[in-house]
Amino acid sequence: MKRIIDLLLVFVFFSILFLPMILIFVLIRLTSKGPAIYWSDRVGKNNSVFKMPKFRSMLIQTPTVATHLLNEPDSYLSPIGGFLRRSSLDELPQLLSVLKGDMSFVGPRPALYNQYDLIELRTKNGINSLLPGITGWAQVNGRDKLSIPDKVLLEVEYLKNRSILFDMKILWMTLLKVFKRDGINH
Numbered sequence: 001m002k003r004i005i006d007l008l009l010v011f012v013f014f015s016i017l018f019l020p021m022i023l024i025f026v027l028i029r030l031t032s033k034g035p036a037i038y039w040s041d042r043v044g045k046n047n048s049v050f051k052m053p054k055f056r057s058m059l060i061q062t063p064t065v066a067t068h069l070l071n072e073p074d075s076y077l078s079p080i081g082g083f084l085r086r087s088s089l090d091e092l093p094q095l096l097s098v099l100k101g102d103m104s105f106v107g108p109r110p111a112l113y114n115q116y117d118l119i120e121l122r123t124k125n126g127i128n129s130l131l132p133g134i135t136g137w138a139q140v141n142g143r144d145k146l147s148i149p150d151k152v153l154l155e156v157e158y159l160k161n162r163s164i165l166f167d168m169k170i171l172w173m174t175l176l177k178v179f180k181r182d183g184i185n186h
Contacts, residue, residue, distance in 0.1 A: 001164060002104060010099050013092075021092050024055055024084070032078040034060035037093055042110035045131045047123060049113055050102040053093035057081030066112055068144065088178045094134050106167040107133030108155045118148050127155045130162075137166075140173040 028036040038056040041049050062076040070076060077085070084090040097103040103110065110132035111118045122128050137158035138151040146154070158166070 002167070003101075005164065005167075006098050006104050009105055010095050013095055017092060017095075020089075024089055024092070027080055028056055028078065028084075031080050032056075032059065040064075041113040042132070043113055043115075043119055043128075044102055044110055045129065047119065047128050050097070050110075052097050052102070052110055055084055055090040055093055057084040057090045064112070064114070066115060091134060098134065102132075104131045104133045106135055106170045107131050108136050108158070109133065109139060118151070121148060121152045122155065125152055125156050125159075127152065127159060130155075130159060135170060135174040137170055140170055140177055143177075 025036045034056060036056060037053045038058070039051040039053055042052040044050045057078055058076045058081055059078055063070065067073045074082070081090075094103060098105060107130050108122065108127050111122070119128075136155065138146055138154040141154050142150065158170075
């Protein structure tokens with residue numbers, strides 16, 4: 001049932017956001033060198049690595065690490081990167097990952113392939129059995145402000161209590177947080 005809901009939501013979002021996505025694509029290409037979409041190696045269900053697309057918000061020479069590990073992360077932002085991140089518009093290409101089946105709308109955010117501490121703690125707690133999501137329980141409860149252990153505790157809570165209604169609650173909370181720009185550090 002969750003997969004059917006994911007596919008219906010992808011159709012709805014693509015229908016509404018296709019033209020804005022084209023505009024973002026063009027703006028990125030006009031304002032900075034490099035491709036408009038960045039394909040990041042991410043850890044998915046059962047710790048398999050997949051390519052996750054995002055609109056490129058960083059300059060092409062940015063090191064491949066979590067943003068919070070960069071010295072002065074704002075200095076790596078492309079001319080429109082700050083806006084894309086604050087508005088979460090950089091996440092829109094992940095609809096392709098939901099369509100492909102690598103991600104769901106709701107689940108733990110996929111770790112970067114080199115976030116070994118997060119991957120290890122998730123595996124120890126069974127979070128790796130879940131399909132990663134565009135948003136999740138940890139995202140709506142702190143996002144960038146959470147420590148890795150706190151993030152995993154929230155993901156364990158999601159694992160134990162997941163349901164269609166819980167997913168709908170998380171989607172609603174995500175929309176509210178995005179509009180308020182709540183919990184976004186970069």
